[in-house]
Amino acid sequence: MEDTININAQGDxxxxxxxxxxxxxxxxxxxAVDIxxxxxxxxxxxxTRVPRTEKHIEGVINLRGNIIPVINLHTRFNLGSTGNEEDKRIIVFQFDDIKAGIIVDEVSEVLRISRMDIESTEKVYSAIDTEHIKGIAKIDGRLLILLDLLKIIE
Known part of the structure; x- marks a missing residue:
């Protein structure tokens, strides 16, 4: 995989x-997250670590002159890290003026998902803490947990 993948998300x-x-x-x-x-x-x-931040905030990076906070989802969701260090990536996203990154173990692919294949979290199990989850998608025998990035950075 290349060092950087630019994604020009167009609505068409x-x-x-x-x-x-x-x-x-x-x-x-x-x-998965919406592209x-x-x-x-x-x-x-x-x-670069920033003192006195919440423990799921890994720190900040300088990306072409922009200072971007980086969130460690392993810490945020209390998950263990797997995979090779060389496969780890930072997914940089933007909502209006908010720009941040999340650390993931490996980026696998870009997929199109039919809205019919997405179950809302309430239908799956009502006791699950679903504040960060938009839904669960079923694709060819796989289950993808769709994350709400805006809720993760709040």
């Missing part, structure tokens, strides 16, 4: 029946 692929997502590994599970919010995917950079 998106219709009412499907969404496009970036799928990635985190621990032993497969997750419309993903700015780019980069190799793990030197992360």
């Amino acid at each position: 692929y998106l219709d009412k029946e499907e969404i496009q997502v970036v799928a990635f590994q985190l621990g032993n599970e497969e997750y 419309l919010n993903v700015q780019e995917i980069i190799r793990l950079l030197n992360i």
Whole structure:
């Protein structure tokens, strides 16, 4: 995989029946985020720790002159890290003026998911803490947990 993948998310692929997502590994599970919010995917950079931040904030990176906070989802979700250090990536995303990154074990692919294949979290199990989860997608025998990136950075 290249050092950097630029993703020009354009709305023309998106219709009412499907969404496009970036799928990635985190621990032993497969997750996905909506590609419309993903700015780019980069190799793990030197992360500068920031004192007195919450423990899931890994620190900040300097990405072409922009200081971007990086969130460690392993710590946030209390998951173990798996995989090779060389496969780890930072997914940089943007919501209006908010720009941040998340550390993932490995980015696997970009997928189109039919909205019919996405179950809301309430239908799956009502006792699950679902504040960070938009839904669960079923694709060819796989289950992808769809994350709500905006809720993760709040």
